[in-house]
Amino acid sequence: MKYRCVECGHGMNTLFVQYSPGNIRLMKCENCKAVADKYIECEIMIIVIDLILHKPKAYRHLLYNVLDSESLNxxxxxxxxxxxxxxxxxxxxxxxxxxxxxxxxxxxxxxxxxxxxxxxxxxxxxxxxxxxxxxxxxxxxxxxxxxxxxxxxxxxxxxxxxxxxxxxxxxxxxxxxxxxxxxxxxxxxxxxxxxxxxxxxxxxxxxxxxxxxxxxxxxxxxxxxxxxxxxxxxxxxxxx
Structure with missing residues (x-):
């Protein structure tokens, strides 16, 4: 599985479903039943603040769900x-x-x-x-x-x-x-x-x-x- 749930680290095939430009629905994790990656809809400063606060959720979002080796150079x-x-x-x-x-x-x-x-x-x-x-x-x-x-x-x-x-x-x-x-x-x-x-x-x-x-x-x-x-x-x- 290519992505991870930021709450529990469980593997995810997709993090959201896009119905139209700007209209998305965040997927829930099958393991913990929480929203898999709430940072998708957050401002960049919120992510930076959580990184400074050493929140593992922010690191999972960045390392697994943003910096994807298959889609980036x-x-x-x-x-x-x-x-x-x-x-x-x-x-x-x-x-x-x-x-x-x-x-x-x-x-x-x-x-x-x-x-x-x-x-x-x-x-x-x-x-x-x-x-x-x-x-x-x-x-x-x-x-x-x-x-x-x-x-x-x-x-x-x-x-x-x-x-x-x-x-x-x-x-x-x-x-x-x-x-x-x-x-x-x-x-x-x-x-x-x-x-x-x-x-x-x-x-x-x-x-x-x-x-x-x-x-x-x-x-x-x-x-x-x-x-x-x-x-x-x-x-x-x-x-x-």
């Missing part, structure tokens, strides 16, 4: 989300240590840049960030998949790799709040708060897509985020 969408994720992750790395050399790339004006920082220092800073992002996310993904096999007893064969990756990318949407740091200055602790929120959002998305116990999903996501944190901190200490 799924591969192209996955690449776009991946690029955006890595870009925001790089910006997060630049803001973690804003009292160090990384902050020079973001906070200083062009005049200060020319007086205090050379081109070699700029290239070195970019190399550090690139290494943190690439290696950190590689370790994150590898740990995540390994933890899935051990804790969730889930193989890539039963859940498609691209579906799992897309769920993690989408549930990391809160990193977009970093864009506000380009306009307003925030303490560096905000970056860690955003990272914790992303962790909790990843847990909800993983629970929805695997239908596993919450405790196992927490351990899976936490172990992946912890390994990524340890690797980036080890790289930071090495460059000091």
């Amino acid at each position: 799924f591969q192209n969408l996955l690449w776009k989300f991946s690029f955006g994720f890595l870009l925001l992750d790089a910006y997060m790395c630049l803001n973690i240590n804003n009292v160090k050399d990384r902050s020079l790339f973001i906070c200083r004006s062009k005049e200060e840049w020319g007086l205090s920082t050379s081109i070699a220092s700029f290239i070195w800073t970019c190399q550090k960030v690139l290494m943190d992002v690439v290696l950190g996310n590689f370790v994150f993904l590898a740990t995540f998949l390994l933890a899935m096999r051990i804790l969730l007893k889930t193989s890539i064969g039963s859940l498609r790799y691209k579906d799992i990756l897309l769920a993690i990318l989408i549930s990391s949407y809160f990193k977009m709040c970093l864009v506000a740091m380009m306009v307003w200055q925030f303490p560096s602790s905000v970056v860690f708060i955003i990272d914790l929120y992303v962790l909790s959002s990843n847990i909800v998305a993983l629970k929805v897509i695997t239908e596993s116990a919450l405790s196992r999903c927490v351990l899976t996501c936490f172990s992946a985020h912890l390994m990524k944190f340890l690797v980036t901190q080890a790289l930071e200490l090495r460059t000091l």
